[in-house]
Amino acid sequence: MGVMDEKMQNTRRTTDRSSLFIRGFSYVFIGAFSLCCLLPFLLVLGTSFTSEASVKQSGFNFWPKEFSTFAYRIVLENPTQILGSYAVTIGITVVGTAIGLLIVAMTGYALQRPDFLFRNKISFFIYFTTLFSGGLVPFYLLMTQYLHLKDNYLAILLPGLLSPFLIIMMKSFVRSIPHAITESAKIDGAGDFTIFVKLILPMTTPALATIGLFIALGYWNEWYNSMLFLSSDMQFRPLQLYLYNVVTKADAIRNSAAASNVPLSDVPIETMKMAIAVIATGPVILFYPFVQRYFIKGITVGAVKG
Amino acid sequence: MSVLTEKESSMDLADKRTGSWWKKFKNNRTLLIMCLPAIVFFVIFAYLPMPGLYLAFIKYNYSDGIFNSPFVGFENFRFLVITGDLWKLTFNTVAYNLAFILLGNVLQIFVAVLLNELRGKWFKKISQTLMFLPHFISAVLIGLIAYNILSYDYGLLNGILQSLGMEPVKVYSTPNAWPFIIVLTYLWQATGYGSIIYFAAIMGLDNEVVEASEIDGANAFQRIRYIVLPWLKPTFIILLLFSLGGVLKGNFGLIYNLVGANNTALYATTDIIETYVFRSLMTNFNFSLGSAVSLYQSLFGFAIVLTANWLVRKLSPENSLF
Numbered sequence: 001m002g003v004m005d006e007k008m009q010n011t012r013r014t015t016d017r018s019s020l021f022i023r024g025f026s027y028v029f030i031g032a033f034s035l036c037c038l039l040p041f042l043l044v045l046g047t048s049f050t051s052e053a054s055v056k057q058s059g060f061n062f063w064p065k066e067f068s069t070f071a072y073r074i075v076l077e078n079p080t081q082i083l084g085s086y087a088v089t090i091g092i093t094v095v096g097t098a099i100g101l102l103i104v105a106m107t108g109y110a111l112q113r114p115d116f117l118f119r120n121k122i123s124f125f126i127y128f129t130t131l132f133s134g135g136l137v138p139f140y141l142l143m144t145q146y147l148h149l150k151d152n153y154l155a156i157l158l159p160g161l162l163s164p165f166l167i168i169m170m171k172s173f174v175r176s177i178p179h180a181i182t183e184s185a186k187i188d189g190a191g192d193f194t195i196f197v198k199l200i201l202p203m204t205t206p207a208l209a210t211i212g213l214f215i216a217l218g219y220w221n222e223w224y225n226s227m228l229f230l231s232s233d234m235q236f237r238p239l240q241l242y243l244y245n246v247v248t249k250a251d252a253i254r255n256s257a258a259a260s261n262v263p264l265s266d267v268p269i270e271t272m273k274m275a276i277a278v279i280a281t282g283p284v285i286l287f288y289p290f291v292q293r294y295f296i297k298g299i300t301v302g303a304v305k306g
Numbered sequence: 307m308s309v310l311t312e313k314e315s316s317m318d319l320a321d322k323r324t325g326s327w328w329k330k331f332k333n334n335r336t337l338l339i340m341c342l343p344a345i346v347f348f349v350i351f352a353y354l355p356m357p358g359l360y361l362a363f364i365k366y367n368y369s370d371g372i373f374n375s376p377f378v379g380f381e382n383f384r385f386l387v388i389t390g391d392l393w394k395l396t397f398n399t400v401a402y403n404l405a406f407i408l409l410g411n412v413l414q415i416f417v418a419v420l421l422n423e424l425r426g427k428w429f430k431k432i433s434q435t436l437m438f439l440p441h442f443i444s445a446v447l448i449g450l451i452a453y454n455i456l457s458y459d460y461g462l463l464n465g466i467l468q469s470l471g472m473e474p475v476k477v478y479s480t481p482n483a484w485p486f487i488i489v490l491t492y493l494w495q496a497t498g499y500g501s502i503i504y505f506a507a508i509m510g511l512d513n514e515v516v517e518a519s520e521i522d523g524a525n526a527f528q529r530i531r532y533i534v535l536p537w538l539k540p541t542f543i544i545l546l547l548f549s550l551g552g553v554l555k556g557n558f559g560l561i562y563n564l565v566g567a568n569n570t571a572l573y574a575t576t577d578i579i580e581t582y583v584f585r586s587l588m589t590n591f592n593f594s595l596g597s598a599v600s601l602y603q604s605l606f607g608f609a610i611v612l613t614a615n616w617l618v619r620k621l622s623p624e625n626s627l628f
Binding site for chain 1: 345425
């Protein structure tokens with residue numbers, strides 16, 4: 001019946017000239033906009049496979065005028081730097097996501113329990129942090145002078161664990177589970193934590209995937225705290241800080257190339273920036289089409305309330 | 307639902323009878339413990355820095371520390387007002403955010419409505435995937451992409467201009483170009499992902515209403531104008547008000563990575579509250595001035611959120627934050 005309706009509707013729409021016009025326009029506009037979203041990435045990719053001489057002569061381009069893998073060869077010839085950065089970023093992402101997800105899930109569930117007496121007080125306590133903050137300077141002093149986290153990976157790991165936004169998102173997900181399930185388990189004598197682990201967690205796996213991906217993406221793309229708290233002479237910097245240093249400081253490039261036997265004047269500065277960008281971003285771009293539905297779920301659920 | 311209220315009221319009764327605070331605590335102990343890590347997190351990373359805003363009222367120097375540096379009252383604020391910095395920062399921050407919010411939402415609605423008109427399943431899927439792509443990359447890469455296009459020596463833009471026989475442009479020393487560049491980059495990054503909310507809202511539109519309008523002879527323009535857009539209006543207003551609440555919070559990652567750390571030539575049009583505070587911490591070491599700006603931002607921003615929320619509560623109470 002539903003399929004029939006849809007078919008009828010479609011035939012009616014095709015006969016309408018204004019519909020045809022709008023549909024045509026939609027294809028053109030959406031197609032063009034999608035292309036605009038893709039092209040800059042191709043620009044970076046294309047340049048990374050271009051010879052430095054050709055870049056110096058005719059600039060960055062989508063398609064290599066003179067194909068070359070020299071930039072990649074230099075980066076990968078002495079892979080310690082990039083592999084170290086990968087290891088640091090992957091380590092922080094995995095550990096941080098696991099811990100953060102557990103905390104967000106526990107808190108979100110507890111705060112959604114109607115029989116939890118302190119739920120409103122704690123919810124407000126958490127929400128208030130989005131309204132008022134101490135700002136960057138006191139945060140920096142706390143992290144460096146009181147917690148002594150300068151040049152410590154914990155300075156990246158800890159602040160990224162959770163956010164009010166993610167807890168609110170978890171609450172929205174949990175809201176769809178009937179409270180009666182918790183109640184009947186309580187009558188059977190199960191403790192709150194057991195209910196959470198044995199009943200609620202298995203029922204919220206899509207939510208956990210969504211929240212976990214949000215946390216993981218945050219860690220993967222993290223550069224701000226890295227820039228604040230990790231000095232650039234640290235041996236293994238997280239990927240994005242490594243990329244940031246390479247992009248903003250020509251010295252950083254020369255340092256990365258120093259291990260290879262290429263004379264300093266021949267170091268392909270511009271194309272190496274692009275090659276490192278491709279290596280640092282590639283996994284996210286290749287991976288995300290498979291998980292984008294979770295991000296879609298996250299924003300539609302999270303947007304309902306705050 | 308009735309079971310739930312019954313249970314709650316019987317619990318209340320039990321509490322009243324025993325009347326003990328300890329009993330309440332014991333009943334909720336496990337849930338409280340489950341919240342504890344998050345509470346500790348926010349205490350450390352959000353609440354502990356707050357008293358640090360005291361820095362705004364002293365003339366901080368490193369050797370004396372926070373407690374021995376001289377107290378100067380509102381001197382830091384006075385300085386910010388006299389130099390015109392406070393006004394400039396507020397203007398830039400608010401203007402950028404208004405452009406992001408207004409143009410962003412309009413474009414997101416536009417894209418969502420057009421997406422809904424597409425029929426090809428694959429085209430829709432692939433275009434959505436491509437439009438989300440910019441949302442998933444780091445701000446650092448966005449800075450690099452901009453450099454790819456705008457660089458004076460090798461940038462794509464100058465390559466195109468030169469092949470057309472025109473003079474190359476020095477974008478990185480042209481302050482007036484940057485509001486456009488920053489807003490365009492924001493739209494490039496945020497439109498696809500932001501359109502999801504509106505697209506989901508359109509999906510919730512009752513198909514019968516649409517069909518009825520077509521039977522009544524409405525054409526596609528009329529359908530969009532009189533059915534789809536009014537349907538999106540509440541979502542639009544709520545999202546608008548929520549974002550307006552954050553109008554004083556600048557997009558540091560975007561602007562910092564686009565403009566670069568020390569490009570003083572562009573400050574007039576690109577300096578926002580966050581970049582100023584960042585510089586006061588990392589390059590000028592004027593912690594007190596930075597904190598004064600932060601305190602101003604937090605207090606003023608708080609007032610704006612309260613106003614926005616008051617408006618939301620008037621328009622649609624179920625969506626208000628508190």
